[in-house]
Amino acid sequence: MKHYSGKFISFEGIDGAGKSTHIGFVTDFIRARGVQLVSTREPGGTPLGEKIRELFLHEKMHLETETLLVFASRREHLAQVIEPALARGDWVLTDRFTDASFAYQGAGRGLDRAKLETLAHWVHADLEPDLTFLFDVPLEVARARLDATRELDKFEREQEDFFHATRNEYLRRAAEAPHRFRVIDSTRSIAEIQQELAGILDGLV
Ligand SMILES: Nc1ncnc2c1ncn2[C@@H]1O[C@H](COP(=O)(O)OP(=O)(O)O)[C@@H](O)[C@H]1O
Ligand SMILES: Cc1cn([C@H]2C[C@H](O)[C@@H](COP(=O)(O)OP(=O)(O)O)O2)c(=O)[nH]c1=O
Numbered sequence: 001m002k003h004y005s006g007k008f009i010s011f012e013g014i015d016g017a018g019k020s021t022h023i024g025f026v027t028d029f030i031r032a033r034g035v036q037l038v039s040t041r042e043p044g045g046t047p048l049g050e051k052i053r054e055l056f057l058h059e060k061m062h063l064e065t066e067t068l069l070v071f072a073s074r075r076e077h078l079a080q081v082i083e084p085a086l087a088r089g090d091w092v093l094t095d096r097f098t099d100a101s102f103a104y105q106g107a108g109r110g111l112d113r114a115k116l117e118t119l120a121h122w123v124h125a126d127l128e129p130d131l132t133f134l135f136d137v138p139l140e141v142a143r144a145r146l147d148a149t150r151e152l153d154k155f156e157r158e159q160e161d162f163f164h165a166t167r168n169e170y171l172r173r174a175a176e177a178p179h180r181f182r183v184i185d186s187t188r189s190i191a192e193i194q195q196e197l198a199g200i201l202d203g204l205v
Pocket of ligand 1: 013014015016017018019020021022135145146149186187188189190193
């Protein structure tokens with residue numbers, strides 16, 4: 001594994017868990033400590049990646065095409081944004097990374113995990129997040145939050161079974177890699193969650 005002085009932090013969770021709500025808070029918290037930080041997202045994060053994101057979120061396609069596209073976007077993201085930032089000593093916060101592919105394309109859609117392992121090894125054999133926040137809520141809570149707020153994309157319109165599988169895969173990966181995952185009980189209020197996040201970040205910055 002490559003080691004950088006800056007931290008590489010990913011944010012994960014099923015749609016509606018509250019991930020986007022907390023990324024802004026964490027960004028401000030870290031910047032307030034004088035740290036240079038790049039905040040980015042997947043799929044996307046580069047001009048090409050944003051074009052891939054549009055296709056990925058809105059076109060129907062074969063599961064393997066979808067998976068290859070998201071890893072293509074990730075490859076570009078690593079080359080253009082993530083690795084240069086870490087090499088400069090900046091911190092990188094990303095709204096989703098490879099855990100999302102295991103959760104959504106793997107457990108949700110049913111792609112063989114071995115294929116995902118192969119792609120992850122190909123695209124970033126020597127890099128993984130130092131810290132992954134997994135915002136975890138039961139499905140019903142996530143759904144209720146989404147229904148109240150916005151138009152749903154292709155993934156957000158998926159059925160219950162899909163999100164159960166997705167959530168369970170995230171939790172399985174968190175149990176498998178406790179050194180980098182922090183599972184955040186996101187049924188609590190935003191203020192309570194932010195208090196916990198601040199405590200974790202205090203030990204880091
Ligand atoms: N802890 C919380 N309690 C109540 N509502 C929340 C909480 N976290 C997020 N929300 C609301 O739920 C909706 C979805 O949150 P969002 O951060 O967009 O989720 P995600 O990025 O995980 O899909 C938003 O309207 C947000 O304000
Ligand atoms: C990174 C990634 C995202 N996704 C999905 C999860 C989300 O439903 C969607 C977009 O993620 P996200 O940016 O979290 O959407 P929003 O900002 O609308 O909450 O892409 C995958 O299926 N696989 C992946 O590897």
